[in-house]
Amino acid sequence: MSTVTHGMDTAAGLAAADDLTGGAAQIDALAARLDAALADFDWWGPDAERVRSEWSFTQRPHLELVAEHLSELALRLRAEADEQDRASGGTGEGGAGPTAPGAATQRGLLDRIGSWIGDRLQAGGVALGRFLGAATDLQGKIVDVLTGQRDWSVSAIAASALGTLGTALGVGANLGTGVDQRWLASGRGAAGDPVAVPTSDTGLSHRPALEQPRSLDTIMQSVTDAYANGTAEGSNGEVRIVRVDNGAGPPAYIVNVPGTETWTPSAGSMPRDLSANLHLMAGNPTAAAESVRAAMERAGIPADSPVLLVGHSQGGMITGHLATDPAFRERFNVTNMVTYGAPIDHLDVRGVDVLQMGHALDPVPRTDLEGLGTSPTPTSRHVDLPSPGAWNDVLTNHSHEAYIRSVHDALASDTPLGAELRAYQASGSMAPFLVGPGGAATAVDVPVERLPD
Structure with missing residues (x-):
């Protein structure tokens, strides 16, 4: 047949x-x-x-x-x-009867x-x-x-x-x-369910225990802990949100945002990536910033509670862009912002008490060309810290852990730098965020992700 x-x-x-x-x-x-x-x-x-x-x-x-x-x-x-x-026979159509061998192969x-x-x-x-x-x-x-x-x-x-x-x-x-590689795509930011942070190391959780925020360096530790959570298998990054209750007035919240966690040009599920760096520097909306806002909503931060935004590197850029967004400021009562290793000189963050820190030999905070081309901004304090590494040791000079050590050493020193940091730490705007006598802090880690457009 x-x-x-x-x-x-x-x-x-x-x-x-x-x-x-x-x-x-x-x-x-x-x-x-x-x-x-x-x-x-x-x-x-x-x-x-x-x-x-x-x-x-x-x-x-x-x-x-x-x-x-x-x-x-x-x-x-x-x-x-x-x-x-x-x-x-020149009909211009496929024949209805048997054809030469190989016709099926031709169709395939x-x-x-x-x-x-x-x-x-x-x-x-x-x-x-x-x-x-x-x-x-x-x-x-x-x-x-x-x-x-x-x-x-x-x-x-x-x-x-x-x-x-x-x-x-x-x-x-x-x-x-033949596949969308999503080079420098933006996407949409989202956040998952908050996870309670242990208040002490019991060995029952892989999450770093909360460091009680009593000084600038202990506040910065929560950013480093969020970095550690972001390296866990299956994680797309996290934001650690600390609640400080000192007994008087509404609780205060510290929002801790890590920096870049992947450098691929393909915009995947991790929102804090190379794409976000370029979009943030260009002043465009990003899934990275949107995911932080979503994390704050998930954590249930009340509209009247004072908020301190803390970010390293890209995390500082994210907090800076959020702090310049009128809709965000209308929803959240941002009173303070602390950044380190972050290029935010080009941002006009009005009405926020800002401490911007950078190692003298860290090139990253200067990638915004120190605001060249824009009018001077009323940033509260811009502090240069001694560099822990040589001029060509970018990784050490930009390390979030090295920044914590530099701030810790400066706070303990009898130097003009130490006095300046202690003055900001002791300012009235920072008081709600530091655990005082009889006060206590708790925290949640909120997973974030980028969704496709």
């Missing part, structure tokens, strides 16, 4: 070939637009040269290769359609080619939309500065430019893999 198979629908094959040719042309046009964007953008220096070189020698050839493959597939489809027409090949192309075009379209959004944001910031609509910092514009280039490279990554 013979097996009946069907040949190619040549009309559909020719239409697919036209779509492939059009797709190749769109990719070529996109590459040309990116060439022009890189050439015209006024950005110079080693970083600029590195990005342009990466584009010219790695990413652009990848786009060209994809376009070339699409063109070759279009030619193959047209040739297959012509051969099918000849085999079926066509299906696989169509699936391969569809995956890449769909993923590339998603990344292209992300790129166009980033380019629009960059253009808007430049126009704002030129027209005097808004005083964007140089670092914000540079971060927006880097984000635009990163999303452009993401187009190539998506086209090459």
Whole structure:
């Protein structure tokens, strides 16, 4: 008994070939637009040269290769359609009767080619939309500065430019893999159920016990403990929220936010990542900041309770952006903010008693170019701490644990630096956050995550 198979629908094959040719042309046009964007953008220096070189020698050839493959597939489809027409007497349709051996294989090949192309075009379209959004944001910031609509910092514009280039490279990554790699995507921030923190080390929990907040360095310890929780298997990061009850007035809350926890350009479920760094510096909404707000809601912080925001590195950027958000300030009574190793000079945090600390040789707090391009901000105190490492030991100088040791040593010293830190610690605005006689503190750890757009 013979097996009946069907040949190619040549009309559909020719239409697919036209779509492939059009797709190749769109990719070529996109590459040309990116060439022009890189050439015209006024950005110079080693970083600029590195990005342009990466584009010219790695990413652009990848786009060209994809376009070339699409063109070759279009030619193959047209040739297959012509051969099918000849085999079926020029009807332009697949025969209804037995066909030459290999027709089923031909159909399977066509299906696989169509699936391969569809995956890449769909993923590339998603990344292209992300790129166009980033380019629009960059253009808007430049126009704002030129027209005097808004005083964007140089670092914000540079971060927006880097984000635009990163999303452009993401187009190539998506086209090459057929999967959305989510390069520099934003997403949505979310928080899970709070988990009670032990008040002493009993050995029954993997969570670090709460350090009672009695000084600046013990307050900072809760950020380090949140870092430790974020390294647990299955964790996407956590925020530790400490409640201080001193008996008089409403309880006070300390919100402790760690910094960057992953450096991949793909925006995954961990919200505090490379994507968040660029978006925060550019002054754009982030899942990282949204997740901290969600964590505070989950912890049930009342609207009238004083709130101290504490953050290291990106955590400080997150707290700074939250403190400049009128909607956030209307919901939460933020009175104080302590950051260390965080670039926030470009942020205008009014009405908050801010202590901004940085090791003298830590380059990270200066990545915002110390607010270059913006008007002076009324930050309360900006303190330089002695660096624990050599000028080229970035990891030591930026370490959150090293910052705790530096503050501890300074508080105990008879130096102008120690006096300045003790003065902030003893200020009236900080009193609710330090456990006094008869007072006590409890805490919860709130898991956070990034959800897809």
